[in-house]
Amino acid sequence: MPQDPPPPDEGDPFDLVFHVGASGLEEDTDSERLLEAIRTLRSRLENECSINEAGELYEEFRGWCTDSCLRRFIVARKGDTDKAFEMLIEALKWRHKRQPHLLSAEDPAIMNGGRTGKAYIAGFDRWKRPVVVLDNAAENERDPTAIVTYTAFNLEFAVAEMGL
Template sequence: MFSRRRQSQNPQDIDSTEREAKVSELRAEIGPLSGRSSQFGTDACLRRYLVARDWNVDKAKKMLQETLKWRAAYKPEEIRWNEVAHEGETGKASRANFHDLCGRTVLIMRPGKQNTSSGEGNVRHLVYLLENSILNLGEGQEQMTWLIDFTGWTLNTNISIKTIRDIIYIFQNHYPERLAISILYNPPKFFESIWKAIRYFLDPRTTQKLKFIYPNNKESLEFMKSSFDVENLPTEFGGKATLQYDHEEFSRLMAQDDVKTAKFWGLDDQRPRKITNGAFQG
C-alpha cells in the first residue's frame, strides 16, 4: 500500500513546529541543489514557496521546480541594465530612493509613461527590476512594496492584456511572497473594465495585497501617512518630496548594482553580451 502524505486542510491550523517540519520535508523532496540553484534551498526560500501554496508540500515542490526550470531558461540574473535601459528612459518603472516605514524596498511604476510597444521588452525590464529590488532588500526583509501611479495613464499608454498576464504569471509563480503590498494610486474610472480582466489572472493571495488609493479620500491619505515617511514620499503620492526621474543617474546606479549582481551569482561580468530589444533567495 502506498501511503498518502497528510496535508493540513486549513493552513491557519499549522503550528510553528509543523511548519518547520514541512520546510524540512520540502527540502528532502527537492533534493540537493547546486550552483545558482543552491540559493533556493534556504529555509526562507522554501518557506515562501510553502506559504504560496498553503503549506502543501507537493504543490510547493512543483512550484519551485518550475521556477528553477524557468530561471535556467530565462536566466534573469544575467540580464544587465544596458540590455533594458531603453525601456526605462521615461521612468515608467524604477526602484525608489526611499523605503516604506517597514524598511521595504519600493518599486515605483508609472504606466502613464509607457514608451515602447514591445511585450517581451516590458517583461524583461520588469524582471530586471524585480531581481534588482530583491538584491537591495534590507537585512531581514523578504518583501517589497509596489507603488503604481496612474497619473497620465490612458488606454493609449496601456500595455496589452497579454503582457500584463505574462508579468502576473512570472511574478506570482516565480517570485512567491515577494510582494508585501501593491498600492494602486488614483486609477481612473475606466480602469474598472481593465481591472475585471486583470483580476481573473490574480490568485486570491495576491488580490488581498492590492490597495486602491485615491488622493481625495481621507482614509487613503491616512493609509499613505501610516505606510511612508511623508518627508520622503513624493508629492504625487501626498508627501513632501520631489519625484524627478533622472535616467542617467539611475543608469549609473544600476550599472553599480550589476557588479553586485554578478558578484552575488558568481558570474564573470566581463563576457560579451547581446543587446536585446526587448540578497537574494528565490
C-alpha cells in the same frame, strides 16, 4: 492604514496576512511547522537531483533556493509542500529560460526601459521591503519580451535589496 502583523508567536505561519505582514519572513520567528515544511521541500529537491529535470533545475539554481526562498513558496501554497514544489519547479523553469540573474543595466532592453522611469524602487515599507512602482503611463516598449525582461530585472533588483 494597514494593521500591524500579529506577534510571531501568534497567527498561522501559512496565513497570507501573517506572510504579507512580514512576520513570516524572519527566520527567528519560524514555527516548527514552517521549519519542517522547509526541510521537507528541501529534502524533496535534494532527492530529485539525480532523477529528473526538477533535480537538474535545482542543481542549476541551488544558490537561489535559500530557506527564505523556499519559505515564500511554502507560504504562497499555505503549507502544502507538494503544491510549493510544483510552483517552485515552474519558477526554476522560468529562471532557466529567462536567466533574470544574468541581466545587467547595460542590456538594451534594460537601458530602453530605464529611460522613462517606468519602474523604480520608491523606498521601503515599514517592514523594510522595497516598494517597486511600475508606471504604465511611462511605457515606451512595444515588445512583450522586452517588457518582461525589464520587469524581471527590476524585481530581481528589489529582491536583492531585501537581502534574502
